[in-house]
Amino acid sequence: MTRNPQLNRHGELIHLLSTEGLPRDILLHILDTAAQFVSVNDREVKKVPLLRGKSVFNLFFENSTRTRTTFEIAATRLSADVFNLDIARSSTAKGETLLDTIANLSAMAADIFVVRHSESGAPYLIAQHVAPHVHVINAGDGRHAHPTQGLLDMYTIRHYKGDFTRLSVAIVGDVLHSRVARSDIHALTTLGCPDVRVVGPRTLVPSDLAHLGVRVCHSLEEGIRDCDVVIALRLQNERMSGALLPSSQEFHQRFGLTPERLRWAKPDAIVMHPGPVNRGVEIDSSVVDGAQSVVLPQVTFGVAVRMAVMGIIAGNEA
Numbered sequence: 517m518t519r520n521p522q523l524n525r526h527g528e529l530i531h532l533l534s535t536e537g538l539p540r541d542i543l544l545h546i547l548d549t550a551a552q553f554v555s556v557n558d559r560e561v562k563k564v565p566l567l568r569g570k571s572v573f574n575l576f577f578e579n580s581t582r583t584r585t586t587f588e589i590a591a592t593r594l595s596a597d598v599f600n601l602d603i604a605r606s607s608t609a610k611g612e613t614l615l616d617t618i619a620n621l622s623a624m625a626a627d628i629f630v631v632r633h634s635e636s637g638a639p640y641l642i643a644q645h646v647a648p649h650v651h652v653i654n655a656g657d658g659r660h661a662h663p664t665q666g667l668l669d670m671y672t673i674r675h676y677k678g679d680f681t682r683l684s685v686a687i688v689g690d691v692l693h694s695r696v697a698r699s700d701i702h703a704l705t706t707l708g709c710p711d712v713r714v715v716g717p718r719t720l721v722p723s724d725l726a727h728l729g730v731r732v733c734h735s736l737e738e739g740i741r742d743c744d745v746v747i748a749l750r751l752q753n754e755r756m757s758g759a760l761l762p763s764s765q766e767f768h769q770r771f772g773l774t775p776e777r778l779r780w781a782k783p784d785a786i787v788m789h790p791g792p793v794n795r796g797v798e799i800d801s802s803v804v805d806g807a808q809s810v811v812l813p814q815v816t817f818g819v820a821v822r823m824a825v826m827g828i829i830a831g832n833e834a
Contacts, residue, residue: 528832531643531652534661535703549824567596570627574600577633590822636660648834666699668818684711686740689749690720696790715739743781747788748799764797773799786810
């Protein structure tokens with residue numbers, strides 16, 4: 517059996533590349549560790565010395581605001597030295613290969629690479645070629661995975677709803693192109709959520725979800741009825757073409773989350789969104805800003821979760 521490239525020979529986390537294949541105890545360890553870091557946000561001095569002397573390189577080959585900023589904040593609060601590379605002006609723009617870029621940065625004593633890339637699998641490739649003491653965190657690769665977003669979603673769900681084994685969770689929207697949806701599905705099923713629903717038009721829902729144990733719904737009412745958690749996804753127009761691309765108005769008419777439609781879910785259901793939010797498309801402003809929305813707490817928890825991930829992997833050797 518091939519060893520999970522995210523784990524060392526002792527089964528400890530050394531890279532975070534995907535929630536897929538990670539054991540339940542590691543997911544819970546990350547969530548429990550993040551809970552300890554949440555209180556750091558409330559301190560006057562928001563720093564702990566866990567990564568003092570370590571160098572964290574943020575390599576974002578795709579644009580990002582929330583993810584890049586929260587990783588930078590997380591690393592800084594762990595007392596690491598943080599380096600944000602301007603990829604558009606870097607040597608990769610001049611033809612240097614990805615692995616040559618990594619090799620040169622590794623020669624500058626990098627300890628952790630945080631990588632966002634448009635190509636699925638790029639963080640895996642990097643993890644295969646770094647030195648044993650260097651760690652890689654996937655900050656989103658193509659349509660494949662966004663594990664820290666998945667983990668902060670799990671933290672948010674557990675914070676507000678507790679035991680996963682009692683929950684119904686609906687993921688609504690452009691699931692086909694969503695790396696967040698994939699990370700959420702793998703994490704939810706591993707944590708024992710018995711009712712995971714994927715909701716969207718047929719053109720935007722993958723056809724290969726049956727083996728994951730999720731329920732596919734092409735009606736919003738059916739999909740979110742009596743749910744505890746509703747996760748809305750944006751239309752990823754940059755990854756679509758042709759017939760896959762519904763108009764914003766058409767999508768909102770059938771799958772947009774409005775206060776009236778939210779009543780199909782449980783009265784105490786929480787509403788989540790990984791951002792950026794397209795108000796009036798996948799979700800109404802009144803829902804984003806409403807009492808059931810936990811969109812902003814997700815961002816807050818994201819800092820603690822990313823602190824936890826960096827702290828955990830930095831403490832484990834290959």
